[in-house]
Amino acid sequence: MPDFGGSFGKVIVKAKLQKLIGLRAILPVATLRLLETDFSLRDSDQKIVVKGHLTQSMGGDQPTCYCTLRALRGYSKFHTRAAQILEPLIKAKIKDFGLKCLLEAQDLEVFKSKQGNSVLLLTVAMQAEPAVRSIALAMLDQAERHVRGVIADTDTEFLHQFRVNVRKLRSLISLLKKALPTTLIDTLKPKLSLIAGKTNKLRDLDVLILAHESYRTMLPANFESGLNKLYGLIEKQRKQEKNKVARYLSSKDYKATIASCAAEFSLNSVFETAMASKSIARVVKKLILKRYHKMLAMCQGISCQSPDQNIHALRIEFKKLRYLIEFFVDLLPKKRIVKIVGEIKKIQTILGDYNDYGVQIGILNGYVDDALVDMSNSLSGLIAILHQKKIEKRSKVESAIADFFTENMTNEFNLVFGIRKTKGLG
Amino acid sequence: MRVIASYSMKGGVGKTATSVNLAYWAAKSGSKTLLIDLDPQGASSYYFRVRPSTKKWAKRFFKAYENLVTHIKASDFENLDVIPAHLSFRNFDSLLAGFKKRKNRLRRVLKGFDKEYDLVILDCPPSISHLSESIFIASDVLLVPVIPTTLSERTFEQLMIFFKENDYPQNKIVPFFSMVQNQKSLHKETMRAMSARYKIFLKTTIPYSSDIEKMGIHKAPVDVFAKSKQANHAYRQLWEEVSKIE
Numbered sequence: 055m056p057d058f059g060g061s062f063g064k065v066i067v068k069a070k071l072q073k074l075i076g077l078r079a080i081l082p083v084a085t086l087r088l089l090e091t092d093f094s095l096r097d098s099d100q101k102i103v104v105k106g107h108l109t110q111s112m113g114g115d116q117p118t119c120y121c122t123l124r125a126l127r128g129y130s131k132f133h134t135r136a137a138q139i140l141e142p143l144i145k146a147k148i149k150d151f152g153l154k155c156l157l158e159a160q161d162l163e164v165f166k167s168k169q170g171n172s173v174l175l176l177t178v179a180m181q182a183e184p185a186v187r188s189i190a191l192a193m194l195d196q197a198e199r200h201v202r203g204v205i206a207d208t209d210t211e212f213l214h215q216f217r218v219n220v221r222k223l224r225s226l227i228s229l230l231k232k233a234l235p236t237t238l239i240d241t242l243k244p245k246l247s248l249i250a251g252k253t254n255k256l257r258d259l260d261v262l263i264l265a266h267e268s269y270r271t272m273l274p275a276n277f278e279s280g281l282n283k284l285y286g287l288i289e290k291q292r293k294q295e296k297n298k299v300a301r302y303l304s305s306k307d308y309k310a311t312i313a314s315c316a317a318e319f320s321l322n323s324v325f326e327t328a329m330a331s332k333s334i335a336r337v338v339k340k341l342i343l344k345r346y347h348k349m350l351a352m353c354q355g356i357s358c359q360s361p362d363q364n365i366h367a368l369r370i371e372f373k374k375l376r377y378l379i380e381f382f383v384d385l386l387p388k389k390r391i392v393k394i395v396g397e398i399k400k401i402q403t404i405l406g407d408y409n410d411y412g413v414q415i416g417i418l419n420g421y422v423d424d425a426l427v428d429m430s431n432s433l434s435g436l437i438a439i440l441h442q443k444k445i446e447k448r449s450k451v452e453s454a455i456a457d458f459f460t461e462n463m464t465n466e467f468n469l470v471f472g473i474r475k476t477k478g479l480g
Numbered sequence: 481m482r483v484i485a486s487y488s489m490k491g492g493v494g495k496t497a498t499s500v501n502l503a504y505w506a507a508k509s510g511s512k513t514l515l516i517d518l519d520p521q522g523a524s525s526y527y528f529r530v531r532p533s534t535k536k537w538a539k540r541f542f543k544a545y546e547n548l549v550t551h552i553k554a555s556d557f558e559n560l561d562v563i564p565a566h567l568s569f570r571n572f573d574s575l576l577a578g579f580k581k582r583k584n585r586l587r588r589v590l591k592g593f594d595k596e597y598d599l600v601i602l603d604c605p606p607s608i609s610h611l612s613e614s615i616f617i618a619s620d621v622l623l624v625p626v627i628p629t630t631l632s633e634r635t636f637e638q639l640m641i642f643f644k645e646n647d648y649p650q651n652k653i654v655p656f657f658s659m660v661q662n663q664k665s666l667h668k669e670t671m672r673a674m675s676a677r678y679k680i681f682l683k684t685t686i687p688y689s690s691d692i693e694k695m696g697i698h699k700a701p702v703d704v705f706a707k708s709k710q711a712n713h714a715y716r717q718l719w720e721e722v723s724k725i726e
């Protein structure tokens with residue numbers, strides 16, 4: 055069973071951390087053994103005039119001693135004096151002493167990897183093909199970082215983030231396919247779609263398991279045994295599916311695929327297409343603007359009678375639009391982009407929620423089995439409730455669309471992403 | 481910020497013992513607390529081992545809050561600071577006599593502490609004077625220790641009358657029985673009678689106890705050296721009750 059939320063000795067700590075980390079599990083990165091002692095210095099009246107704290111860190115070959123002195127109001131002279139006396143005994147003064155500084159003194163991997171992370175620097179003048187290649191490599195690397203957690207089944211977020219990064223990578227090469235050589239597209243596209251496909255089922259099962267508690271509260275108590283039966287089944291399937299995915303991600307096959315993708319992206323640019331050598335900023339702005347206008351046209355056709363496919367299609371377009379902006383965010387005017395992305399996120403949440411109901415209904419439908427009556431009853435109950443919720447969300451979808459595609463927004467897109475015409479001839 | 485004065489015009493009734501232990505429990509329960517020792521004898525400063533400054537500064541006391549701030553000393557306990565008394569405080573009354581709007585003086589200087597402290601406790605000298613009147617105005621609660629004897633009953637009655645005649649709000653007065661000896665029938669009888677008559681006495685009573693006397697030897701609040709004793713519980717309970725006064 056994976057850890058859906060992390061385990062930690064103390065209940066209170068756990069509850070507090072859980073709020074901060076959501077679905078992520080807590081992983082140990084370091085062990086510190088500390089010996090802490092409070093002490094105080096007194097004057098001849100036995101009045102405390104300086105308070106102090108001693109921390110001994112037992113990590114490493116020999117303990118390091120940290121001494122903190124605190125001045126007391128009205129007794130600062132004593133503090134100054136005490137500091138003077140200690141001065142010859144100390145190796146170094148530390149500003150902002152605390153757990154962070156103690157951890158940093160331990161030479162931990164966590165702190166190193168951050169610095170080692172090569173920063174991707176895009177510039178406006180960069181040509182499209184090399185820019186796309188370097189982003190693709192970074193994304194592949196991002197996806198790869200989650201593989202260990204998926205195999206160890208540390209928490210469900212590892213798989214989710216792995217999939218997000220693979221999806222982004224696939225979007226990137228499809229959105230900018232005209233900047234890349236066709237052979238590259240033709241070889242990599244099926245490979246990446248294969249990788250993504252291998253994890254679909256496991257993600258579906260994770261979604262169901264994460265929804266367990268909310269499903270339980272939706273149904274009356276007499277549906278509980280049916281629901282338990284369903285979850286017994288789901289958990290069994292998840293175990294199998296997880297092993298399958300872990301086997302795949304550990305396989306030579308997978309490693310070779312990733313290596314070949316990385317090798318392909320690492321090749322020097324060949325500038326086979328016209329777009330390949332254009333400025334990446336210009337290319338991206340044009341793509342964004344074009345996509346926006348395409349979406350604008352799409353949404354005109356959406357009414358309360360439109361089928362779900364139309365909404366689904368619009369949702370996908372929003373995803374691509376957001377990716378395009380976020381991949382190249384360094385090249386775009388920050389303030390205006392933050393605002394636009396904020397609006398995009400808002401509508402994406404609503405479209406996403408609406409879609410989620412459909413997806414859940416679809417998955418649950420697959421479990422209906424006439425031989426298992428009480429389980430199927432619970433499923434029907436859930437499906438009915440989710441369907442109802444979905445219907446209720448529908449009007450929100452329409453108003454979100456109306457709220458997003460305003461004249462102002464169109465002006466804003468034209469302004470931010472429009473390529474200024476060079477003056478002179480006109 | 482609340483201002484609580486430990487006040488009685490009678491001497492030796494337990495004002496200082498109350499200030500010290502109440503300040504201690506208030507701080508311990510998390511209130512940022514300042515104890516101001518207004519009694520030139522400096523007893524509560526002594527219990528916290530805080531020495532007064534060497535300079536006479538009574539003259540500047542009522543001028544501005546900034547003058548008081550420089551005399552704040554940290555006690556040994558977290559959240560608890562003390563302004564120790566100075567012998568020159570014995571002149572407070574004649575000083576105040578020379579001021580216009582003298583009754584509001586104390587209130588005005590204390591206002592400055594509003595940002596930093598949740599609670600100011602005033603340990604008052606035994607008298608009824610200009611200083612006392614500015615204390616009546618400055619404080620939200622006038623905590624009055626009453627030893628349950630006939631003489632104390634008379635003194636308390638005088639205080640109530642003084643408040644009435646001078647239009648001070650009587651509801652600031654919060655009396656409680658101090659140095660109670662339950663084996664004495666006079667104490668029991670007086671407590672019964674006064675509680676019935678005034679109906680404003682706190683439920684908590686402070687027993688007569690050698691542990692409280694020992695504060696002088698230990699120079700510390702009772703909790704530090706007599707944690708599990710009845711007197712200690714009494715002060716803790718007193719703080720709990722006082723902290724709930726609206």
Ligand SMILES: Nc1ncnc2c1ncn2[C@@H]1O[C@H](COP(=O)(O)OP(=O)(O)OP(=O)(O)O)[C@@H](O)[C@H]1O
Binds near residue numbers: 490492606689
């Ligand atoms: N509940 C008590 N039981 C026994 N002794 C007490 C009690 N309360 C106070 N005392 C002792 O009685 C004496 C006077 O107490 P305290 O100083 O608190 O009174 P006070 O009202 O502040 O006096 P003053 O008017 O001189 O300021 C002190 O020696 C103190 O230790």
Ligand SMILES: [Mg+2]
Binds near residue numbers: 495496519605
């Ligand atoms: Mg006193």
